[in-house]
Amino acid sequence: MSEERFSKAAPLPGRLHRLHELALDLWWSWDDRARQVFRRLDLALWRATAHNPVQMLQRISPERLAWAAADAAFLKAYDEALFGLDNARTVSHPWWRDHQAMLGSGTVAYFSAEFALHQSLPIYAGGLGVLAGDHCKEAADLGLPFVGVGFMYPQGYFRQRMTNDGWQEERYERISWTDAPIEAAVTPDGRRCITAVPLGDRTVLAAVWRVRLGRVRLFLLDTDLAENAPWDRELSARLYGGDRETRIQQEVILGIGGVCALRALGIAPTVWHLNEGHAAFVALQRIRELIEQGRSFDDALEEVQRSTVFTTHTPVPAGHDAFPFHLVEKHLAGRWGAIGQHRQRFLALGEYDNGSGSQFNMTALALRTSSFVNGVSALHGEVTRSMWRPMWPDTPADQLPVRSITNGVHVPTWLASDVHEMLDHHFGPGWLDRVDDPELWEQLNDIPDSEIWAMRNQLRQDLFSFIRERMRARFSLEQVGQSRIVSAGAMLDPEALTLGYARRFTAYKRPELIFHDPDRLARILTNSDRPVQIVFAGKAHPADEPAKHHLQRVFKHALDPKFGGRLAFIDDYDMHVAHYLVQGCDVWLNSPRKPLEASGTSGMKASLNGAPHLSIGDGWWAEGFNGRNGWLIESHANPDDHAAVDAADAAALYDLLETDVVPAFYERDARGLPRKWVAVVREAMRSNVPRFSTRRMVKQYVTEMYGPASRSAVTAPTS
Ligand SMILES: *Cc1c(COP(=O)(O)O)cnc(C)c1O
Numbered sequence: 001m002s003e004e005r006f007s008k009a010a011p012l013p014g015r016l017h018r019l020h021e022l023a024l025d026l027w028w029s030w031d032d033r034a035r036q037v038f039r040r041l042d043l044a045l046w047r048a049t050a051h052n053p054v055q056m057l058q059r060i061s062p063e064r065l066a067w068a069a070a071d072a073a074f075l076k077a078y079d080e081a082l083f084g085l086d087n088a089r090t091v092s093h094p095w096w097r098d099h100q101a102m103l104g105s106g107t108v109a110y111f112s113a114e115f116a117l118h119q120s121l122p123i124y125a126g127g128l129g130v131l132a133g134d135h136c137k138e139a140a141d142l143g144l145p146f147v148g149v150g151f152m153y154p155q156g157y158f159r160q161r162m163t164n165d166g167w168q169e170e171r172y173e174r175i176s177w178t179d180a181p182i183e184a185a186v187t188p189d190g191r192r193c194i195t196a197v198p199l200g201d202r203t204v205l206a207a208v209w210r211v212r213l214g215r216v217r218l219f220l221l222d223t224d225l226a227e228n229a230p231w232d233r234e235l236s237a238r239l240y241g242g243d244r245e246t247r248i249q250q251e252v253i254l255g256i257g258g259v260c261a262l263r264a265l266g267i268a269p270t271v272w273h274l275n276e277g278h279a280a281f282v283a284l285q286r287i288r289e290l291i292e293q294g295r296s297f298d299d300a301l302e303e304v305q306r307s308t309v310f311t312t313h314t315p316v317p318a319g320h321d322a323f324p325f326h327l328v329e330k331h332l333a334g335r336w337g338a339i340g341q342h343r344q345r346f347l348a349l350g351e352y353d354n355g356s357g358s359q360f361n362m363t364a365l366a367l368r369t370s371s372f373v374n375g376v377s378a379l380h381g382e383v384t385r386s387m388w389r390p391m392w393p394d395t396p397a398d399q400l401p402v403r404s405i406t407n408g409v410h411v412p413t414w415l416a417s418d419v420h421e422m423l424d425h426h427f428g429p430g431w432l433d434r435v436d437d438p439e440l441w442e443q444l445n446d447i448p449d450s451e452i453w454a455m456r457n458q459l460r461q462d463l464f465s466f467i468r469e470r471m472r473a474r475f476s477l478e479q480v481g482q483s484r485i486v487s488a489g490a491m492l493d494p495e496a497l498t499l500g501y502a503r504r505f506t507a508y509k510r511p512e513l514i515f516h517d518p519d520r521l522a523r524i525l526t527n528s529d530r531p532v533q534i535v536f537a538g539k540a541h542p543a544d545e546p547a548k549h550h551l552q553r554v555f556k557h558a559l560d561p562k563f564g565g566r567l568a569f570i571d572d573y574d575m576h577v578a579h580y581l582v583q584g585c586d587v588w589l590n591s592p593r594k595p596l597e598a599s600g601t602s603g604m605k606a607s608l609n610g611a612p613h614l615s616i617g618d619g620w621w622a623e624g625f626n627g628r629n630g631w632l633i634e635s636h637a638n639p640d641d642h643a644a645v646d647a648a649d650a651a652a653l654y655d656l657l658e659t660d661v662v663p664a665f666y667e668r669d670a671r672g673l674p675r676k677w678v679a680v681v682r683e684a685m686r687s688n689v690p691r692f693s694t695r696r697m698v699k700q701y702v703t704e705m706y707g708p709a710s711r712s713a714v715t716a717p718t719s
Contacts, residue, residue, distance in 0.1 A: 006058065008058070009060070010061060010065055013065055013068075014069075015069045015075065016069050019057065020057060022053070023038070023056070023181070024183065024212065025181075025213070025214065026181050026211060026212065027212070027213055027214040028053065028085070029051075029118045029413070030410065030412040033081050033084055034081040035051075037074075037077050038051070038053040040077060041074070042064050045059060047469070051119070051576065052120040054180065054181050055120070055176075055179040058178060058179060089215045092142065093142045093143050093433065094433075096142045099702060102703065102707035102711070103144075103270070104710055104711075105145075106269065106270025107146065107267060107269045107271075108139070108144060108145065108147075108269060108272075108273055108706055109147050109149060109258075109267070109269035109271070109273065110135065110149065110273045111148075111149045111150070111254065111255070111273065111274050112129070112132035112148065112275035112276065112278075112279070113150065113151060113239070113240075113254060113279065114129035114132060114239055115148060115150050116132070116134075116575055117133040117136070117213070117218075118181065118575065120179070120181060121175075121181060123151065123153050123156055123157070124239070125239055125240060125541070126503070127313075127504070127599075130575070131275070131376075131407055133410075134408070134694045135698060137213055137410045137413060138694035138695060140215055141214070141412075141695075142698060142699075142702075144216075146216050147218070147269070148211075148216070148217070148219065149221075149258040149279070150218065150219075150220050151236050151239070151250070151253075152222040152236065153236055153237060154174055154175055154224045154237055155174055155237045156238070157238070157240075157539075158171060158238075158542060160571050160573070162551075162569070166551065166553075166555030166556050166559075167552055168540055168548050181211060181212075182220065183210050184209060184210070185208040185261075185265060187264055187265060192207070193207070193208040193261060193264050194207050195221070195260045195264055196260070197257040197260065198337075199249060199252055199253070199331055200330060200332075200333055201333060204223055204253065204257075205223065205225050205228055206221040206222060206236070206253055206257045207221070207222045207223075207225055208220065208221060208261045209221075219262070219265065221236060221253060221257050221261060222236050223236040223253065234246075235249055240541065244323060247323075248331050251279070251280075251281055251362065252281055254279045254281070255278075255280060255283075255284065256282075258279065259282055259285040270709075271307055271308075271709045273311070273705075274309070274311070275311050276312065277310075277320060277361075277363040277365065278362065280310075280362045280366040281365075282308070283349070283365060284339065284346060286300075286304045287339055287342075288338050291338040291339055292337070297339075297345060305369055306709065307709050308371070308709070309370060309373075309374075309701075309705045309709050310370040311373075312363060312367075312373065312374070312375060312402075313375075313380075313598050314363075314598065315383045315596055315597075316596060317354040317355060317387060320354065321361070322354065322361040323359060323360045324359060328350070328360045329347075349364070349368045349369060350364050350365035351364065367391055368391070371401065372401075372705040372708065372709050373401055373402045373403070374402065375598065376404065376407045376619075377404060377407065377598060377622065377623065378404050378406060378623050379618065379623070380595070380619065381402060381403060382404075384402050384404075385397070385400045388402065405697060405700045407604075407692070408691075409604045409694060411694075411695065414608055414609070415609065416459055419455060419610065422447065422451065422452075422455050426443060426444075426447050435689060436693050436699070438690045438691075441687075444686050449675060450673060452681055452682060453677075456610055460494060460584050462580065463498075463580045464494050464584070467492065467535075467568070467570060467580075470570070493531060493533065496533050496566075497530070497533070497587070497665040497666070498532075498533050498584070498586050499534040499587045499589050500534070500584075500588050500589065501514070501536050501538075501589045501590075502536065502570075502573055502581050502582075503600075503602055505539065505548075505551045506550075507546050507547060509590075509591070509592045509593075510592060510593055510649075511538070512553060512554060514534070515553075515554075515557055516650030516651075521563070522563055522564070524654065524657050525566040526566060530663075530665075530666045532657070533567065534566070534567050534589070535568045535569075535570060535585060536558070536568065536570070537573040537577055538551070539572075578605070582606040582609060583606075583609045584611075585606065586665065587611060587613075587614050587661060588607070588613050590613065590614070590616065590621070591649065591653065594639070596618070597616075597619035599619040599620045600618070603620070603621065604620065604688060604692040607624075607629070607685065607689070608685065608688070610681040610684060611681075612629060612681060613630035613684070614653075614656065614657075615631075616632075616633045616649065617632050620692060624688055628679070628680065628683045628687075629680065629683040629686075629687045630680065630684055631660060633653050633656060636648065637649075664676040
C-alpha cells in the first residue's frame with residue numbers, strides 16, 4: 001500500500017527506510033521527538049504543508065533526503081523516533097497493566113461521527129471531534145485494546161473564506177488520498193475491507209479506511225465507491241452536510257455498517273462506546289445479530305444494554321437528532337431481517353416527544369440501549385438528568401442512571417514544544433507518564449517567574465509570526481486584499497496583552513458578548529499605556545444563518561477604526577490554527593449562555609500552555625475555577641431574561657478586564673516582571689492540567705464505565 005502511494009516520490013535512502021511508516025502513523029503528531037524529525041527534515045516543506053509529513057514525503061527532493069541520511073544529528077532523532085514508535089505499538093502504561101483485568105481480554109469499540117486527529121485529516125467540525133480524537137490518542141498512550149469507528153468524508157468539513165464584507169464562503173475540497181495519513185483496511189484473509197449495508201430497498205457498499213495511532217486503530221467508512229449509485233456515493237461525502245434524509249442514511253451506515261465492518265475485520269468488541277447519539281443504530285445491528293443466534297428480543301436487548309456505554313454532549317432538547325418515524329421505516333425498510341417481527345418494539349426504543357411531537361430520537365435510543373450514560377461535566381450531568389427526566393418516570397431524581405465524566409484534553413497534542421522543553425528541564429524524564437498526578441505539577445513552584453514569563457512571550461511571538469506568515473502565503477496565492485485574511489493582523493503588537501476567542505460560531509456561545517458596550521470595549525483596547533488586543537477565529541455551520549450574522553458583525557468590528565486595529569479575525573479555524581491560538585494568546589475568553597456549554601475544551605488547552613481562562617462559570621469552568629487560576633465572569637440577572645443576562649455578563653466581563661486582568665498583566669516589578677500575572681499563569685497550569693487531561697478522563701472511563709460494562713458482559717448468561 002505505502003509503496004504504491006509513494007511511487008512518484010523520491011525513493012528513501014536505505015538508512016531512512018522506515019520514514020514512510022513513521023509518517024503514516026499519526027502517533028508522530030503528538031510525540032515531540034517524532035515531530036522534530038519532520039521539522040528538521042525540511043523546515044520549509046514542513047511549514048508549506050501545514051505539518052503534513054505524508055505530503056512532505058511526496059514532494060521532498062532526493063538531495064534533501066540524502067543530506068538527512070548522512071547527518072548525524074538527524075539520524076539520532078530518527079532512530080529515537082522509531083524506537084518511540086515501536087514502543088508505542090507494543091508497550092502499555094503501567095497503570096493499564098494494573099487495571100487490564102477489568103476488561104478481561106475485551107476490546108473497546110468507540111463510535112463517533114467525527115474525529116479530530118490532525119489538520120491533514122479534515123473529518124471534524126469542532127469540539128465533539130476533538131474530544132473523540134483526544135480520547136483515542138490517550139487510549140493509545142495507555143495501551144488500551146481500543147478501536148475507533150467513524151466516517152471518512154472524502155470532502156471533509158468545509159474550508160472557510162471570508163468575503164470583504166465578512167460573509168462566510170464555504171469551499172469543499174476533495175481530500176487527496178495520497179497526501180492523507182490513511183490506508184485501506186484489510187480483512188484477516190488479506191482482502192480490501194468493504195462492507196455491505198442494507199439501506200431502504202438496496203444495499204450500499206462502504207469501503208473501510210484505517211488510521212494508525214500507535215497501537216490504536218481507527219476504521220473509517222466511505223461510500224464513495226464506483227459500485228454505488230451516484231447519490232449513495234455522496235452519502236459520506238461531507239460531514240454534517242445534506243438534509244434529514246441524508247443524515248439518517250449516514251447514521252444507518254455508521255451504526256449498522258460500523259458493526260459489520262468490525263465483524264469483517266475480525267474484531268469482537270466487549271464494550272461499545274457511543275460518542276453522542278449519531279451511532280445509536282449500533283444497537284439495532286447487535287440485537288439483530290443476537291436474535292439470529294437464537295436469543296429472544298428481551299435477552300438480546302439486555303445483553304446490548306449491559307455492554308453499551310453512551311456519552312451525551314448536548315444540553316438543549318432541539319440539539320438531539322430525531323427523525324419522523326416514516327423516515328426510519330423508509331430507510332430500514334425491507335431489511336429488518338431477524339428483528340422484523342419485533343419491529344414495533346425496536347421503534348419504541350427510540351420514541352420520544354421533546355415538545356414537538358413524538359419522533360424517533362437517537363439520544364432516546366442510545367439511553368434505552370445502554371446502562372452506562374454520562375454527561376461531560378458535573379454541571380452538564382445535572383442538566384442531562386433533568387432534561388431526560390421523563391424517560392425514567394418512576395426513578396427518584398438522585399438515582400437516575402446518568403453520571404458525569406468531565407472532558408479533558410490530550411496533553412502531548414496540545415502542549416507547545418517550548419513548554420514541553422521547559423517542563424522536561426524541570427520535571428525530569430518520564431513526566432508525561434504522570435500528567436494526571438497533582439504532585440507532579442507542584443514542581444511548577446520551582447520554576448523561576450522569569451522563565452515562565454519568557455516562555456509566554458515566546459509563544460505570543462510565535463503566534464504572530466504564524467499569523468503574518470499565513471497572511472503572506474494567502475496573499476501571494478490568491479492576490480486578495482489582506483483585509484480579507486486577517487482583518488488587522490499586521491497591526492498586532494507582540495508585546496500587548498492578547499485575548500483569544502476561537503470556537504464554532506453559534507448563538508449560544510455569544511461571540512458578540514464582548515461588543516455589548518462598544519465604547520467601553522474601545523477604551524479598554526486602545527489605552528496606549530496598556531493596550532489590549534483580541535484575536536478571533538471560528539466557522540459557522542453552513543446552515544446556521546444567525547451564526548453567520550454573528551460572524552459578519554465580529555468581522556466588521558475588526559475593521560472598525562473605533563477599535564484602533566486591535567482586533568483580528570483569522571479565517572479557516574481548524575486544529576492547526578487552534579494550536580497557535582491556544583498556545584500564543586495570553587487569556588482565553590469564553591462567554592456562553594449558561595448552562596448551554598456542556599463542557600468546552602479549548603480553555604483547557606489554553607490553561608495547559610499558561611493562558612488562563614476568562615469565562616462564564618459554565619461547563620468545565622464551573623468546577624475548574626478556584627479563585628486564583630483565571631477569572632470567573634459572574635452576574636445575577638434573571639436567567640430567563642436574556643437581554644438582562646447579556647448586559648450583566650458583559651458588565652462583569654468589562655469590570656474584570658479593567659480591574660483585574662489588564663492591571664495584572666501590565667504591573668511590572670523592577671526587573672520588568674509581571675509577578676501577579678505569572679502567579680495566575682502558574683496556578684492555571686498547576687490546578688488544571690492534572691484534572692482536565694484525557695489521562696484522568698480515560699482512566700475514569702475505564703474504571704467507572706468500561707470495566708463494569710465488560711464485567712457484566714462477561715458474566716452474562718449465554719443461552
Ligand atoms: C478544541 C477545539 C474546539 C472546541 O472548542 P470549545 O468551544 O472550547 O469546545 C473546536 N474546534 C477546534 C479546531 C478545536 O481545536
